Amino acid sequence: MKKVGIIMGSDSDLPVVEKAINTLEEYGVPFEVHVYSAHRTPEHSKEFAQNAILNGFGAIICAAGKAAHLAGAIAANTTLPVIGIPVKSSTLDGMDALLSTVQMPAGIPVATVAIDGAVNAALLSIQILAVSDVELAEKLAEARAKATEKVLAANEKIEEKFNK
Numbered sequence: 001m002k003k004v005g006i007i008m009g010s011d012s013d014l015p016v017v018e019k020a021i022n023t024l025e026e027y028g029v030p031f032e033v034h035v036y037s038a039h040r041t042p043e044h045s046k047e048f049a050q051n052a053i054l055n056g057f058g059a060i061i062c063a064a065g066k067a068a069h070l071a072g073a074i075a076a077n078t079t080l081p082v083i084g085i086p087v088k089s090s091t092l093d094g095m096d097a098l099l100s101t102v103q104m105p106a107g108i109p110v111a112t113v114a115i116d117g118a119v120n121a122a123l124l125s126i127q128i129l130a131v132s133d134v135e136l137a138e139k140l141a142e143a144r145a146k147a148t149e150k151v152l153a154a155n156e157k158i159e160e161k162f163n164k
């Protein structure tokens with residue numbers, strides 16, 4: 001199976017990134033985690049992206065806050081799908097990171113999830129790998145069926161309580 005690359009701009013992003021790591025672990029998807037910054041270690045970021053296909057990655061998740069250029073900088077150097085997590089790490093509540101990550105110019109896409117949306121970033125990377133992995137696709141379908149059951153059970157309780 002291809003690996004998912006997870007890059008964060010600073011180790012201070014780890015509390016958010018951990019949710020992506022946990023999700024990948026739940027699905028048994030192999031991954032690597034690195035701290036590379038678009039601004040502070042631009043050469044390391046570029047080298048990682050340029051070698052990512054050869055190194056067996058199938059998708060890359062980038063988490064960064066503030067003027068969050070990491071996902072875009074990685075996407076500029078690979079044709080692998082790149083998923084950006086805007087991290088809420090500043091006085092602007094993550095809106096700065098959201099806009100910096102999502103507003104990519106045509107030609108270099110970054111699939112941007114919600115502010116601190118690490119679980120969805122991981123799930124999206126799993127869905128990308130599942131395009132060519134039937135077992136993984138089945139695991140995703142099972143998880144969705146369980147989520148549906150959970151909502152329907154909650155609905156039943158609420159309906160019982162309020163709809164007399």
Ligand code: RP5
Nearest residue numbers: 009010012064065066087089
């Ligand atoms: C971004 O600046 C990082 O991704 C982090 O979210 C934010 C703060 O960085 P540090 O103050 O932890 O270095 O580059």
